[in-house]
Amino acid sequence: MQRRRRVKRILIGAFAASAVLVDAGAAAAQAAASNEQVAITTPPAGSAAWVEDESLGRALPDPATADAPTVAAFFASLTEAEQDRLVQIYPLVVGNLDGAPPALRYRANRLAVADERDRSRARAADPRLGPVERAAAEARADDTARLLQKGRQILAFDPRGRGLVSEVYGDLATADRISVLVPGSDADLGHFEQSGDPLRGVSGMAKALLAEEHRQSPSAKTAVIAWTGYVTPSGLGPDAVTSRLAEAGVPRLLRLLAGLRETSSTSVPPALFCHSYGSVVCGEAAPRIKDRGATDVVVFGSPGMGVETAGELGSGVRVWATRNPTDWIGNVPYLEVGGLGHGADPTTAEFGAVEVSSQGAAGHTGYFANSTASLHNFGAIALGAYQDVTLRDSRQP
Incomplete structure (x- = not known):
């Protein structure tokens, strides 16, 4: 047992060191100081009282077990006054219920966010702290x-831990095409937006994708969701080289997709854009995606999807992959040993994904930069304009 633990520590160090060596000083310090994260897998605060609430003369859908069709049917049966009452009393519950009307969730989350702002301001002014x-x-x-x-x-908000938040750009009610950004390590409430470098945050990526869709097709009705809906690894520590947090995030991603099936008018499955560790989440979720047609899954800056070939992800997904030559993730070992690592490189011919060009992109977070081939291709895939996608030229580095 001790030998096994020692080997595991050595492997963790090897994976983390590979990334650190190519990402330099600050990342090294972060990796050394990072701790394992606690995944959020339970319903938000207020759920226990919600389940016990009998004021409507019938049971309220249990946030822990009710599926999206059940939630959608429940809210469709309520009067406007009944909906308003639930929003006021249980903002965190309503705001995080996939299957509830998005407009109602926006209202609920505005209340929940305001409550957290006020609570935080009070703590910031507390001399006892x-x-x-x-x-x-x-x-x-x-x-x-x-x-x-x-x-x-704000489609979802949960103040627990580092904070989870998801935001919609565009109009879900009228969108013909919907995309979901699934971010990687260090994505949380505090890093949702990055004012100094917007494309480092999932919010900036989502805005860039929506703008590119409109550039390519000004009349298209689209929406993009920046989904920080799971607890991500912090830094380059142990969590980044195992699938533990990804596995915990999969049910939450699947519930989001199920909710969109109930609350959006489009018949086209949402496209998933999975960055870095987010591609591990998408890889874990892919075999369980059974939508109305093939779901586009786009992975970029990926450490692997937990499999050796795209065929292992099931027939319900269409996998696209890209990595620019200056992205440090390319120097991380593409293998899986004893639960460490995330499998094969999705950008190889042997993997079997469609490899698209990312010419012009630089670094691990540069895929949504203006005038890059990756941004153009992401926009085309999001729009379903597959004929406009440019594939990687084998002559490129």
Whole structure:
């Protein structure tokens, strides 16, 4: 047993060191200091009281077990006054129920976000707390205050831990095509938006994708969801080289997709754009995606999808992959040993994905930069304009 644990520690170190060597100093310090994260797998605060609520004379759908069709049917049966009452009393529950009307969830999450902002401001001003706790509370207050800006459509919000948040860009009610951005390590409430470098945050990626769709097809009705709906690895520590957090995030991603089937008008399955560790989540989810047609799964900057070939992901998905030559993730070992690592490189011919060009993109987060082939291709795939996708030229590095 001790020998097995020692081997596991050595392998973890090897994987992390490979990434650190190519991403340099700050990442090395982060990897050394990072801790294993606690996955969020239970319903949000207020769920216990919600389940016990008998004020409507009937049971409310259990957030832990009710499927999206059940949730959708429940809300469709309510009067406007009954919906308003539930939003006011249980904002975190309504705001996170996949299958509930998106407009209702936006309203509920606005209340939940405001509550967290006010709670954080009170903590930041509490003289009984130490300077570190007060600074963290002030940062949380700032992060939540930004989410309350006019016009923002927060589809999900959970203040537990590092904070989970998902936002819709565009109109889900009228969209003919929907895309979901699934981010990788370090994605959370505090990193949802990156003011200094917007494309490092999932919010910036989603906005760039929506703008590219409109550039390619100005009349297209599209929506993009920036989905920070699972607890991601922090830094380059142990969590980044195992699928533990990805496996915990899969049911949450599948519930999102099930909810969209109930609440959107499009008959086209949402396309998944999976960055870095997010491609591990998509790889774990892919065999369980059974939609109305093939789901486009686009992986970029991927450490692997947990399999050796795209065929292992099932017939319900169409897999696209890209990695630019300056992305440090290409130097991470593409293998799986004893639960460590994420399998084969999705950008190889042997894997079997459609490899698209990312010419012009630079680094691990540069795939949505203006005028890059990757952004053009992502927009074309999101629109279903597959004839406009440019494949990687084998002569490129």
